[in-house]
Amino acid sequence: MRLPKPRGGLSEWLVARLAEPGLTGSAPGADSWDDESISLWTLHELSFRGFEDADDRAEWDPDLLGVRRDLETALEERLRARWTEAGAVAAPAPADVPTALEDLVAADDGPSLADFVRRRADRDQVLELLRQRSVYHLKESDPSAFVVPRLPVRAKAALMALQFDEYGDGDPNRLHSHLFARGLEAVGLRAEYGAYVDDAIPENLEMNNAGSLFGLHRRLRGAAMGHLAAFEMTSSLPSRKMVQGLERLGLEGPMADYYDEHVEADAIHEHLAARDICGTLADDEPDQAAEVLFGAFTCLDVEARFATAMLRVWEPQR
């Protein structure tokens, strides 16, 4: 993947700095949320697959880490403020964590893009949604993989069971991000990693940045696992709607197969995540119970904001 297009003064500075490591000078402030979001996305990406036109050593460049820390602090404050504003539920007893997660998910009243795809979306809208989704699905499960060494025994074993399934149970052809890439190709979209980052709206970048922030910081392991649980718990039924919508538009084949796989896989993963990962993590580290819920809320919140932004363009009248 090549460096993304800048969206303002900060990302312009960052992209130039990554392309030419000799440059010095301090980073300007961000011009906008868009500028801030693409900058943090780019800095995080250095810890995933990197960029062919950036120096690999930039991942641990102290100046860039300073910029990343400032952007992450602002993002985390924003996410925590939204949790407080939404009436942050008090930390449940460890044994009640799975139920608290279920309650949180059941109370989620964000708009459903899967519903829209099933019933009304036209082909161009579905392709636009798939381009946006590709930013995450082409690195599906990668943020949670960073959390494995940071967990106690039971949660670690359960996360590995879940990740093993996400990564194809040892079969590269069944790796979920690979299934999505095959789906993109089949519907005539570009399938290479990071292909549509330049098209990502800031709500989408924020959704990705939140997941990466949680995955990359040991301190935020509870939030990362809560985020994972909420993601899995809201995947099975919507995936089925995606299959129905894709079939309605004549897009059956590998892309529908990708969502079809998630109907079944995530009906399993949601229990592994809520009970065996988050439940046992809270049991072993009770101070993580509140963090699990914060992470779960954030997952639902960033998706709701992304869906709202997409539907505002597609259905301004509604």
Added chain:
Amino acid sequence: MSERDFDHPDVVLVPHGPMLLRGAESVQDLEGTVHAVDRPVVALCRCEKSSRLPWCDGTHKVIPR
């Protein structure tokens, strides 16, 4: 925490949810058809409303209790 063995049952019944089954190689459904299992854990439908029996598809969540 002292080192100990953990409970790790092969079958777990999820309250108001599916039956989780670990380490199975095949499952026979209500019609007698045998399905191969290719995952370490599978979720078997208990509400009988799943669109892909014998597997759970999350449908139980939209059925009033």
